Amino acid sequence: MQGLKVLVTRPEPENALTCQALTALGASPISLPMLEIQETTDPTARAALRTQLYNLDLYRFVIFVSKNAARIGSELIDECWPMLPVNINWLGIGQGTTQTLQELHIPALSNPGNNTETMLDWLKPVKMRGEKVLIVRGCGGRPDLAKALEERGAIVDHLELYKRHMPQYTAQTFLFLDHPDVIWATSGESVANLTTYVEQFAPNLKDTVLFVPSERVAQQAKSLHWNQVICAHGADDQRLISATQQHLGR
Incomplete structure (x- = not known):
């Protein structure tokens, strides 16, 4: 090159x-x-995100959809949880996102592929009915992942940490x-x-x-x-x- x-x-x-x-x-x-990635900085909105994260231990799966979600999310999680809660499956969509999480000391796994579709294929054998899933992303992200998991009976919430601008x-x-x-x-x-x-x-x-x-x-x-x-x-x-x-x- x-x-x-x-x-x-x-x-x-x-x-x-x-x-x-x-x-x-x-x-x-x-x-x-x-x-351009603009983190949520409004004090009221940040307080709401922290309140949501204080219930992090109620989730079975936490899925990060991008490097920015991993980077910003891990910072907030660290503020709320000096020690990570146990019994959570930490997942990154794509190798880059997963590597970012691992570098930030979140023991994440990744699907063999690099997008939502391969993540869903990878999770097909996993029991989802009644399981709580938190998707960490920017505001207004693609609905495909949440929709597919909800169709399998999962209870899905979103943690929206940033906005994307042109x-x-x-x-x-x-x-x-x-x-x-x-x-x-x-x-x-x-x-x-x-x-x-x-x-x-x-x-x-x-x-x-x-x-x-x-x-x-x-x-x-x-x-x-x-x-x-x-x-x-x-x-x-x-x-x-x-x-x-x-x-x-x-």
Whole structure:
């Protein structure tokens, strides 16, 4: 990947870490986050989150849907529980989220895949009827996971810790943007936001190879008229690096 220009659209702080990983491989990352993560800071809302977390020991499963959910959630959990409650199955959707949890001393497991669908397949043999599940996520996340678990009889609650915003860029941003060889977009929302800017300021970027984390996001990108879309089967750096190297034939 020596000298390869990779446009990285992760939100911070993950974007900076991914750029560091690419630099270590000799690539030339171009940072352009397509999501901003804003933690819940309102004192009343924070108090409500803590109240919810004081009942954490009532849940059988706690599922984190992203690295940001893992990072922000673990901080709040640490505030409320100096020692983690026992008899909880801690789960991360995707290897990157699970690794983040483990680094923050939450003994999480992960499904073999990297998305909601493979998580649900992985949990098929597990008894869910009557079990309490807490999904840790941002506000307004996808309903698929909760809906599927509730259909199996689980009692599902959400812990919503942050909001996602579209960053503000101008035509000048794209005028001076170094043209990338490939683009990494790690969520459907990132693809949508990137598409909005590209169609307005840099339509030729739609011919650039776009790596996405799942077949669902790949179909979304194709419907938005991206011409070269490759599914990396995961949003973590290693999956994206492997898919990019395979594409390059290296």
